[in-house]
Amino acid sequence: MIQQTDRPVLAIRQAVFPQDLPVVTSLFSAYVASLGIDLSYQNYSDEVLNLPGKYAEANGGALFLASLESSPDDIIGCACLRALAPPEKGEVKRFYIKPHSRRLGAGRKLLECVIQEARKLGYEELYLDTLETMTAARGLYSAFGFKEIENYYGSPLKGTVFFKLRLEGGDSLQPQSAPP
Numbered sequence: 001m002i003q004q005t006d007r008p009v010l011a012i013r014q015a016v017f018p019q020d021l022p023v024v025t026s027l028f029s030a031y032v033a034s035l036g037i038d039l040s041y042q043n044y045s046d047e048v049l050n051l052p053g054k055y056a057e058a059n060g061g062a063l064f065l066a067s068l069e070s071s072p073d074d075i076i077g078c079a080c081l082r083a084l085a086p087p088e089k090g091e092v093k094r095f096y097i098k099p100h101s102r103r104l105g106a107g108r109k110l111l112e113c114v115i116q117e118a119r120k121l122g123y124e125e126l127y128l129d130t131l132e133t134m135t136a137a138r139g140l141y142s143a144f145g146f147k148e149i150e151n152y153y154g155s156p157l158k159g160t161v162f163f164k165l166r167l168e169g170g171d172s173l174q175p176q177s178a179p180p
Contacts, residue, residue, distance in 0.1 A: 009069040010106055012113050014062055015078075017052050024051060024063065027078045031096035035131065041156055054082040060090070062117045066097070066106040076101035079110035081117055084127060090118045092128035095137070107140055115144065119167055126165040127152055133159065141165075 015024055025048055032039055047053060055061035060083030065075045077097035084091050092114055097106050118126050128146070130137050138161060146163035155162075 007105055010104065010109050011067050011069045011072055012064055012109050013067075014057075015052065015055075015065050017056075020065065021051060023065070023075045024078065027065075027075065027096055027098075028094055030098065031078075031094055034096070034099075037131075037157060055080045055093075059083060060087070060121055062114070062121075063094075064110050064113045064117075066101075066110050068101075068104075076104075077106045077110060079114050081114050081121075083121075083123075088122065088124040090121065090123040090126050092126060095128070102136070107137070111140065111144055115165070115167070124167055126167060127163065129153075129155060129160050129162050131157075131159055132161050 028048055032044065052061070052063055053059070055063040062081040064079050064081075066077040066079075067073070067075050079095040080093040082091050082093055083089070092111070095107070095110065095114075097110075115126065126146075127149075128141065129152075130141070132138075141163050144165065146165045149162050149164045151160070152162055152164070
């Protein structure tokens with residue numbers, strides 16, 4: 001007999017600044033530490049100093065936080081959206097789930113929120129990059145319809161994989177199949 005386990009109920013909300021600044025900077029630090037690479041080429045230090053910065057709604061961005069509904073103050077992950085030029089393009093950034101909270105569906109829910117917000121803001125295309133070693137993340141992006149593309153911003157890092165999602169047509173909000 002197969003036993004099913006109930007997944008915890010997740011809550012996703014937009015970050016509120018300055019209240020959420022400590023948790024956002026902590027998540028960003030954990031994210032960068034997990035990568036094991038230098039993000040100075042992305043002006044990461046300035047990004048953190050100026051939060052919400054490019055992720056502010058006024059700048060065409062958003063910063064989402066995930067928690068378990070039973071523990072709303074225990075933030076388990078984040079995902080950001082920022083504008084790219086020209087204005088109908090957006091980019092997913094700082095997509096991170098704490099290791100102990102992975103495989104609960106938080107990544108899926110965060111990505112759904114980012115895509116929904118991108119549509120709301122009028123973006124026609126959504127871009128992102130990840131490392132080729134992040135197979136679970138790549139599977140999630142593919143399940144949502146993201147397609148691998150060439151380096152779209154001149155990243156100097158070897159082993160980076162680039163993705164693009166066309167938001168027109170309305171079929172990109174739900175994943176095409178559940179990732180493993």
